[in-house]
Amino acid sequence: MTFQTVARAFPVSSISPVSRCVSFCVRRFCEKNPTKLRVSEALLGAEVGEDVRVQGWVRSYRPQKNNLFLHVNDGSSLKSLQVVAPAGISDPLLTFGCAVEVKGILKKSPHSKQPVELEAKQIQVIGECNPVDFPFKIKERHSLEYIRQFPHLRCRTNAFSSLLRIRSEATAAIHSYFKSNGFLQIHTPTITSNDCEGAGELFQVEPPGTTFAEEGSFFSVPVYLTVSGQLHLEVMSGAFSRVYTFGPTFRAENSQSRRHLAEFFMVEAEISFTESIEDLTKVMEDLFRSVTESVLDHCEEDVDLFHKHVAPGHRDTVDDALKKTRFPVITYTEAIDVLKRSSEHFTFPTDWGCDLMTEHEKYLVKHCGNIPVFVTDYPYDLKPFYARDNQDHPKRTAAAVDLLVPGVGELCGGSLREERLSLLRSRLQECGLEENYSWYLDLRRFGSVPHGGFGLGFERYLQCILGVDNIKDVIPFPRFSHSCLL
């Protein structure tokens, strides 16, 4: 058997070869180009016995006495394809992290660890990877903190590529849930001239070199990055009975917390002709359940990686949530009673009228059996102008609801919206906002209907089902104060 080094052999007609491409011919392999398979396709084993070709990156490299074993991964699954080649191949370019094309025969594997393996006839290094400079090392398990330093490379680790597959699947499941339930997807805008929704600190937008106060600014008015698509969805609620949006939202909060980002993704839905807050909690719960079941179903190995190595035992928490027929519902007033009666020492006050803080939310979740719990009917004065007045007393509340979940606290927030023109106008007048929101009042002037909606923080959702402690580890390119890499 001879080993032939085929320099400049990259089998691409219109692409000129690159000098670092070197191939190892195990035996002469002059047949026409064999079928190209993705790793996930090869692992299914339908092509056992056939000549195939697989492209990917080397995730492990293990020379033994008679054979060399490689694991090749192309991102199509967590599992890599085992490649077996005769020992003796020792070209320095064939390293952990390099890109290869392997041609050979797909065989049933003699070992139970994998269903198939690829008996290599030719291994070609397409792109080298200097193991000294490459920040990830073979056989080392790097922490999420460590890989976070390399936002341009961390997708090449098992953990982060699993996260990205789960994120993609969860995204698809969200769209699928809404589509099959008759919701129309609306692309709400990122740039908005609404400046006072009360949802947090804003980012302002202008071409560089422009003073924001200038009359001649780009949009003629000050504009901001959206903090929520809700008001724009409410526009649509005057013509469609179910709408949703799913996209980036922004907060200029100077926070380094494990739960906050300056740019994060939010799912928001708005439902017309609501009869009570249960019209919202039902959709929130169904969405959570449907998406989680879909992710567990379609990303079993990827989710297992998190539940085994990142948050051991977390799977039970997820299963407990799914087992519950209906998530418990308590009012804010009941929640305050629970907090006041508890022996826990809280940093923040638990008096009626105070906002629930993360410490309170986490306590309430534990109190209810460590499962998701809805808290409804918050103090009217805590909620933004659009929340519907319950017109109760002596403790005046709004028809608002939060979904609190294990590990994370607040996952969703929603409310029925004030659809009654006179009440909404009074509230806007009190807040000094009537002029800016005349268009919003128009929605109540012309064919107003009872409606409501909610937002779900997508990154918090991923933290919740995977048990990931830091929100920066569930988004491809995290943005937060003092950090915007790439």
Next chain:
Amino acid sequence: MTFQTVARAFPVSSISPVSRCVSFCVRRFCEKNPTKLRVSEALLGAEVGEDVRVQGWVRSYRPQKNNLFLHVNDGSSLKSLQVVAPAGISDPLLTFGCAVEVKGILKKSPHSKQPVELEAKQIQVIGECNPVDFPFKIKERHSLEYIRQFPHLRCRTNAFSSLLRIRSEATAAIHSYFKSNGFLQIHTPTITSNDCEGAGELFQVEPPGTTFAEEGSFFSVPVYLTVSGQLHLEVMSGAFSRVYTFGPTFRAENSQSRRHLAEFFMVEAEISFTESIEDLTKVMEDLFRSVTESVLDHCEEDVDLFHKHVAPGHRDTVDDALKKTRFPVITYTEAIDVLKRSSEHFTFPTDWGCDLMTEHEKYLVKHCGNIPVFVTDYPYDLKPFYARDNQDHPKRTAAAVDLLVPGVGELCGGSLREERLSLLRSRLQECGLEENYSWYLDLRRFGSVPHGGFGLGFERYLQCILGVDNIKDVIPFPRFSHSCLL
């Protein structure tokens, strides 16, 4: 038969009634609440003979001698449900544009115009709509220009609600195409510190009151709204062989054109292990075909509205494109020859090395039979630093490709990317960008593979298949210079 006015009768337990809700009881109707149907469900006719309840907005109001005819629409389809009630109902609140709940018996319609109609037992006005103030008038066909003035209300017109249904369906079809072809969806960031991709004018982002030059700015570095997710997708191309993104992108171009927006949606895909530019054109064409077929299939009536009333005859153009087995491919050099030989008078020069302008693109499309056409291998100097050098001469070109389409001109732009470290480094040095893009060079240092990708302007796609002349009419909330309404 008596007519009973049931004020404060909105049948909602936890929602207190609103005084403007008035209902008309045609006959006593005390049975338990009948099944709630969406208009699209009612039109299917499965519940003929049953008591049902439908909620929506009145799109037409036609009192006749014996009967009153209403059309009620809830956005679930272009078609409204015809409601028939005894004549004599003349409450001033029951007007064009008001919101109603109708209870009654679903019947087979005696007229061929609609399959079913709802014989009303009770019609309740949920939200009134003063016809004097409401900017849309019954039976008037308002122009797209007119309704554009009312971004908060235009979804209540037939044309714009059709557009939104088509947009939602096209979005779903795009996700579906990529998912079923093994592409992973990546949420590329909106805020980025990349400032020089050469794709156009940038918007800068900061919390209000901050000077951009300040050391202590929010992100510590100047940040911008993304002009493309490409570079972030290329990060992922080092671990996944097929990725895509679909989200908002931004240009601070001071343009009032019918083809440009400051915020628009872009579909971008990146494919690893490419062998030639055909790996890109195949995906671009398949995507166009698959999404268009899905839209024509699922939104037949909505699309017909555009092809009948907005762009008569445009359907033939769309069908011609779909009929073509493969879209023609010409090189830039061939395109220049065609332009030079033509007798057309162009405003801009057509010399080799000049960029193709919209007038040229539209001419080339016509020249090829008014179907989509790919133009490949543009002058190297016209393309950004990442485009792959074809290393040809004497006319040096890059492996770039645009898809030009009828009516619109450029719909997609893409290229193979320079994956060869030494060539890319030289180019970045020439442009003075090496320091800022050291992370991008890293992608070529560690397991680089031949790859390429493209972007498709989603609004232009909608213009192209619907024949809509102005891009502001295919996006829910258009943003352009001097305009950011809502």
